Amino acid sequence: DIVMTQSPDSLPVSLGERATINCKSSQSVLYSSNNKNYLGWYQQKPGQPPKLLIYWASTRESGVPDRFSGSGSGTDFTLTISSLQAEDVAVYYCQQYYDIPYTFGQGTKLEI
Amino acid sequence: EVQLVESGGGLVQPGGSLRLSCAASGFTVSDYYMSWVRQAPGKWLEWVSVIYSGGNTYYADSVKGRFTISRDNSKNTLYLQMNSLRAEDTAVYYCARTRYYLDCWGQGTLVTVSS
Numbered sequence: 001d002i003v004m005t006q007s008p009d010s011l012p013v014s015l016g017e018r019a020t021i022n023c024k025s026s027q028s029v030l031y032s033s034n035n036k037n038y039l040g041w042y043q044q045k046p047g048q049p050p051k052l053l054i055y056w057a058s059t060r061e062s063g064v065p066d067r068f069s070g071s072g073s074g075t076d077f078t079l080t081i082s083s084l085q086a087e088d089v090a091v092y093y094c095q096q097y098y099d100i101p102y103t104f105g106q107g108t109k110l111e112i
Numbered sequence: 113e114v115q116l117v118e119s120g121g122g123l124v125q126p127g128g129s130l131r132l133s134c135a136a137s138g139f140t141v142s143d144y145y146m147s148w149v150r151q152a153p154g155k156w157l158e159w160v161s162v163i164y165s166g167g168n169t170y171y172a173d174s175v176k177g178r179f180t181i182s183r184d185n186s187k188n189t190l191y192l193q194m195n196s197l198r199a200e201d202t203a204v205y206y207c208a209r210t211r212y213y214l215d216c217w218g219q220g221t222l223v224t225v226s227s
Binding site (some may be wrong): 005011038040042044048049050052055056061093095100101102103104105106107 | 125147149156157159164170173174192210211212213214215216217218219220
């Protein structure tokens with residue numbers, strides 16, 4: 001199984017600051033035939049289901065504010081929130097869909 | 113509007129069975145991959161199972177042989193039959209439309225396995 005490891009586990013940030021969350025996979029999730037990274041990012045607020053933010057490592061889902069961006073390739077990925085808003089307080093998960101079983105990181109809790 | 117609504121959760125004794133349903137609207141379930149993902153209380157997300165549009169099914173090792181994913185195209189509904197339930201299966205179960213990534217999630221249904 002591909003193990004996804006996020007860092008940090010929790011991230012205290014101030015409003016308006018930049019937040020960076022890292023995700024590392026135990027093996028590459030880059031599919032060479034189409035040059036796509038099979039990596040997604042999700043946001044989960046308390047009492048709510050997860051919400052897709054980013055797919056193919058860097059493609060923003062429709063309706064997601066442009067302060068959210070994804071980067072990285074192969075085994076190392078980053079989710080960046082350029083200027084934190086109060087509504088961004090949530091747990092963020094990365095997920096690989098390169099291979100079954102699909103696996104999630106352990107989550108990063110963003111705190112103000 | 114794309115929507116997924118889960119039902120069927122509840123309290124069940126260890127060793128018991130439960131069938132979860134996920135009614136879809138706004139799209140056709142059989143045109144997509146569909147997944148079940150669970151989240152134990154206070155824990156992270158765990159992928160459980162997927163059914164491909166062609167009908168192939170796959171499971172996490174933790175549920176293989178005990179859980180069965182299926183769909184009813186006439187009802188546009190996804191199911192998860194859960195047998196031989198254990199305390200560690202206690203979780204909120206989400207269904208999710210799957211385009212490799214999971215782009216639409218239901219609100220979830222809580223399954224509690226306890227005597």
